[in-house]
Amino acid sequence: xxxxxxxxxxxxxxxxxxxxxxxxxxxxxxxxxxEDYIYRMYDFDEYYKDTEPHQIASDxxxxxxxxxxQYFVVGIHGTKSYQYGLDAISxxxxxxxxxxxxxxxxxxxxxxxxxxxxxYTDED
Numbered sequence: 001x002x003x004x005x006x007x008x009x010x011x012x013x014x015x016x017x018x019x020x021x022x023x024x025x026x027x028x029x030x031x032x033x034x035e036d037y038i039y040r041m042y043d044f045d046e047y048y049k050d051t052e053p054h055q056i057a058s059d060x061x062x063x064x065x066x067x068x069x070q071y072f073v074v075g076i077h078g079t080k081s082y083q084y085g086l087d088a089i090s091x092x093x094x095x096x097x098x099x100x101x102x103x104x105x106x107x108x109x110x111x112x113x114x115x116x117x118x119x120y121t122d123e124d
Contacts, residue, residue, distance in 0.1 A: 007114050008096045013086075015108075021071065021085035023106045027095050030104075035075045038088045044072060 001009070012020060021038050028037045039047055044067070048056050059079040065072070069081035071088045082088035089095070098104065105112040 003119075004100060004114070005096050008099055008111060009092070011108070011110050011114065012092065012096070014110075017070070017085040019108075021088070023108070024085070024089050024095060026106050027098055031098070036073065036090050038071050038073055038082075038085060041067065041070055041072060041081065047074070 012023070015023065021040075025037055028034065059074070061078060064078070064080040066081050066083075069083045071083075071085055072079055072081045073088055073090075080088075086092070099106075099111060100115070103115055105115060
């Protein structure tokens with residue numbers, strides 16, 4: 001990992017869970033990654049409101065879903081829940097790469113400062 005990647009990673013880890021999920025969801029929306037979008041558990045009823053009960057049961061089969069978790073992701077392999085946002089993020093390295101390549105800070109001033117800091121532009 002470069003110094004810049006490490007610094008962005010550290011900043012992402014310092015975010016609150018909710019702020020990190022919001023940033024990830026913005027990234028997913030910008031790249032049309034709907035299957036990686038992270039929902040809050042309080043949105044579960046709204047998400048599934050027009051779904052037949054048997055389909056919901058099919059989606060959440062197994063031990064990968066707990067209604068007491070904070071987040072859920074609906075993907076090709078069904079619905080999985082996560083207690084922490086970082087656990088639900090499928091590719092943190094991709095997010096870091098996107099932030100660096102696109103110079104997109106998602107409104108985060110700390111990330112913006114690092115992207116503009118000449119100390120991080122030189123690669124190791």
